[in-house]
Amino acid sequence: MLREVLRFELRQQLKSPLFWVIALAFAALAFAAAGSDHIRVGGGIGNIHRNAPFVVAQMLLIFTVIGMFLVAVFVAGAALRDFDTGMAEMIFATPVSRRAYLGGRFVAGYLASVVVIVFVAVGLYLGVLMPWVDPARLGATSLAAYGYGFAVFVLPTMFFIAAFLFLLATLTRSMLGTYVGLIAFFVLWQVALTLIRDDIDHWTLASLIDPFGVAAFDVVTRYWSANDRNTRLPQVAGLLLANRVLWFSVGAAMVATTLAVFRLNREPLRLWPRRRRAAAGSETPDAARGRLVVPPVTLRIDAAARFQQFVKLARFETRSVLLGVPFLVMLGFAMANLGGFVANSNEIYGTRVYPVTHLMIEAMNGSYNFLLVIIVAFYAGELVWRERGARVNEVTDAFPLSDWIPLLSKLAALAAVIGTFLLVGSIETMVYQLIRGYSHIEPGLYLSNIALADLQFLLIGTLMLFLQVLSNNKFLGYLLTVIFLISKIVLTQLHFDHHLYDFGGAPQAKYSDMNGYGHFLAGHLWFRAYWACLAVAMMVVAALYWLRGTSQGWKERTRIARQRFDAPARALLAASLVAFAGLGVWIFYNTNIINHYVPGDLKNERDASYEKQYRQYKDLPQPRIVDVKIDMDIFPHERHVEVRGHYHLINRSPVAIRDLHMRLPIHMDLVDVRFPEHSVVSDDRDLGYTIYRLAQPLAPGAAMDFDFTLRYLSRGFRNTPDDHRVVDNGTFIDSSNFPHFGYDDQGQLEDRNERRRYGLGPVPRMPKIDDESARRNHLIGIDSDWVTFETTVSTVPDQIALAPGYLQKEWTANGRRYFHYKQDTPILNFFSFQSARYAVKRDRWKDVALEVYYDPQHAYNIDRMIYAARKSLEHYSQVYSPYQFRQLRILEFPGYERFAQSFANTVPFSEAIGFIADLRKPEDIDYVFYVTAHEVAHQWWAHQVIGAYLQGVTMLDETFAQYSALMVQEHEYGWPRMRKFLKYELDRYLRDRSGELVEEMPLSLVENQQYIHYQKGSLVMYSLKDYLGEDVVDRTLARFDEETAFQMPPYTTTREFLTDLRQEAGPKWSPLIADLFEKLTVFDNRVVSATAKHRSDGKYDVTLEVHTSKVYVDGIGKESPATVSDPIDVGVFGQAPDGQEQHQKVLYLAKRSVPDGNSSITLTVDSVPFEVGLDPYNKLIDRVSDDNRMRVTLTQ
């Protein structure tokens, strides 16, 4: 019987065109994802093969999860079909058993779903075989990976999904209910993941509660190197196995539940009894009725009446949607989702920021982005099909109601849906702000966001209504909607990124507390207006094609549309199309004629052509800039800057210089340039590269002046909101916007696949550490050593303009405010100008003026910054060398960028980090203190000691700044607190190294790889300090500083530092130094078991079984075994009164030699041990940091 039902059911499934549409669409998507870079679904990047086992398993898993929404059609459809078609009564009257009926349908739905993923697998397999796929990006085809993917992920996950859908469908007896349940479940899943994903303490939980196994897969493979990903698949054990077993069992339980609750009768299961009102009042007998008298009424069709009809109908539609259960459920889940987003966004090192309104709004927009589009798509379909679904159209279609009224009222209901989501979201975030004790709520900002966002979603909603009306088939309408959404993504991937053809698109209206919406709003609104015009035209067409009466073919619909196309419709359509075209021209004029529009591929092409044309000049001698004088006028309101600059250049090379190669970013207009007699050899404005030929070559040692006038003009608006150098409040323009000389390899294409596309060779790497010739240049620029610097900068009267140097004079003239700054000692040719309406906090440390220039809204952490600056100056000047300047200034700039950067005695600091950090919880990591200390440390490590531009150079500034800041932090907060910090650093290092595109280098050879010079740098230096002692490290750094500060070429290298270090440390530490700086060393330290015995004398004997092993790893992750030689921390800890690890009492902590492999250690401690650890503070690099500690079991 079961087999009969199954066979019948399967035939039904496979006969359905829908099945084939979905299967083929998925196969095509998988094919495209595997065979091109334009669609990304997980996949292989960098050194990871496109067909690596890891990639195959991951893609199958992701497609299974995405597929959930579509296979709902098969599974729930199978459960519901008999109810929908009214066959149920007949079927239930037959003697079919419950198990056969349900089982057959379930298995058929499940199999159909799995077959879809089989199609995906075929698409993946074929995708990588295509001739256009670069063979260098393929490994051996691993059929085992497909088998693994199906066995471990697809089959169990799909089983869970199918069981869940089947249960939902059986319980709700409605497709709508099933979808609502599914969306709710999906959102909950997202929330749960968001809540715990970023918190490294909750990974185990995350991997268990994720029914799809995505999180488990993620956690298990988190730190895998490219080589691992190319060759391995995770073992089905531990977390992964637990997850699979758990959710397969849950699936089985759900199937059992379905069997139990399913009843072969028509009434759907009710979770609560329906309130049944007694049939109200019996009807009056006919006799009581009088003659038929219907009062006369007027049927009006005038404009006012139509408007009233529209309002009434819009209210009716809106109410029906907003009071519906699906809406309330979706709203509830959106709120839950938003709550998760809001509570977890913007954490840095686990420390939260103040919930400032614009961040709340960003969180809301971010959490709604995808969700609300889906909801709008859903309701567009529901609303268009509402009358026909309820068959009310049979009645109302014959009413004298204009065709556009129902359509517009549906649009209004859609707007109300969106508005309600935004309003409720705003209220929720306001409540959150209050709960967090933050009272600076900005209702105006909330309102303007509601307006902007409502328009955004409504435009998409309009398109969806249009598609539903035109397609005249709900499923086809949804399919077209999905195609539209996918096409949006694909177009972007293909670098078709102009919003002129991205329906509803507009450059983001970026918001910053300092600058408000600024100039970004105008461009945003122009684009929105442009699309709104098209939306109006689409509504006119939709009204013409609005279906009335019987379903008809296209021909007939077009004939009717033509009938309806009367003068007003013509006028409106024409007007909206003319306005659309007019605005399009206006936008094109703004974005492409008076501004540069450079799509992503053109950008890549230009980068490639820059390298192809000019890399030949890489080593061409060029003069050095030795003196810089800049007069700059900043016009923040007009977003306009005038620059008159003067350079003094010297030829420090041994040969005469004939050609001057000048680079200038293309957004800067070169008004005028004056230097000794010359001609122009070439002037490439697209790449900003000009070659001048001097009439009289510049002899070695000779000097010349170079004067220039530059202009930065903001004209109109742009397609992307990336132009934020000069803004109304918060201008930040740095020295890269001024002329430079010689070929600079910073602008080269890095992505090796893009390089191959443009026929470029392998990624050019940094000069090797042995390259003596490279030592003539330091990290900051190739056209200068140290310069003298002086500037006069002017701005509007209510702003303060700043640049490095000491303020000589400040005055007002012609309604502008002037500042004259002069730097009396040489600095790097690296400076910035800022102008904003600042509040200023001043303090002193010894003879150094400490100043923070900040936005008055962000006064929270100013004292903290000053304090950190004082502590840092104190520590560094005592340990390394005296501070070379008489001032130190921290300057806030708008949060368009999220960094802090150290110029000479001047530290621009983004409003997005630090200024709004919420440091009220004492146990949180104080990253304001940390970042300030780091930036201050750069006054030594960069502005005193600067390395040669070759391998390892960024270790000399970034790693040393990390270490310096760590030490200030440790002196301030004590070392137990450092573990939390280092754990974050370790996690980030391990995670980012698996995303390495080229080659992971040892620290001393780092090639400007952030995860190495920052994160690994912190860990290495802390380890070093731990083994050698702080005094040895400090002594070495001080010595190195003394030897190299303010040096001229040849510049120093990490090799010189390591020589110093080996001398200071003594030969016994040489292997350790090699492990830390010159090799990639990875440990596996863990406690296997820990027991303790209470002794008769009151002490405790603690026995630890531990494991340690060490491997060396090469640049792409291949491992070779090594022997553990250096001692490792062993610790025993008592329980903390508050349960926090950092407050645990240290009962024992010492470095001990631990033999390779497993071993046993016995220790005696004075009081009750709670936890033990091998490398308990995670000072060594270890892929699994959590198993370094273990609770102690007390035995008798």
Added chain:
Amino acid sequence: MLEIRDLSKTYANGVQALRNVSLQIPTGMFGLLGPNGAGKSSLMRTIATLQDPDSGSIQLDGLDVLANKPAARRLLGYLPQEFGLYPKVSAEAMLDHFAVLKGVVARGERRALVEALLQQVNLWDVRKRKLGTYSGGMRQRFGIAQALIGSPKLIIVDEPTAGLDPEERNRFLNLLAEIGENVVVILSTHIVEDVTDLCPRMAIISQGRVLLSGQPAEALSALQGRVWRKAIAHSDIEACKSRFVVLSTRLSGGKTIIHVLADALPEEGFTAVAPDLEDVYFGQLRQQAATRSAA
């Protein structure tokens, strides 16, 4: 006065729903009689502006309905054969909503109208109940109430009595009779008695063709003396069918009664009966079938 001229309609699947249908329908009840699938609903929907014919015209008091759909809709009340109502809305709210959609935007006027209509169709006492709880008869009465909004000149009711119990049916037909006094009411049905009881004029339609149109009395007189009745055994039906033009067979008290059409006594045992409309109806259908098989 509704004038239908030469309406034809062929659906995309090849079904010819209407073939040169022409009818003249004066004020009063007009019965449109035909078996299932005869094209009644197609005709009704076409008159109700819900579908366009391939050819032909419809004039309502001189108004070209097909060319002026919006104007025609203002003169129209339509109760479709199958329709839905929002189950969670009360009758009063729904009717009010419909009144707005029809153009009764003045609030006071609308309120009075809704009350009067609900009173007339005897739903006033249950006006607050959700439509989902209504019985079939109540739904039909609600349907006629909405069709009456705005005093239409033409009311189209498509198979309104199907599925109603006798009492509901009676009540409904009474209501229709009252309405039919002043306006054109087209009642489509496959139940002969509906027409017999109510309609001064009628048409019989089958396979998209009008077989007969006029007053029932005229049709009856044409059959006068030609309808014969006999009680036979059930097993004899086939034999009778092959020998006579059998109009109908019906069970009565356990016996099978057949009506046959013949100009003279067909056979011993038959008795003459006065023809009723059902005989007319079946007579027309048999005749059509005979013509077709002959052709």
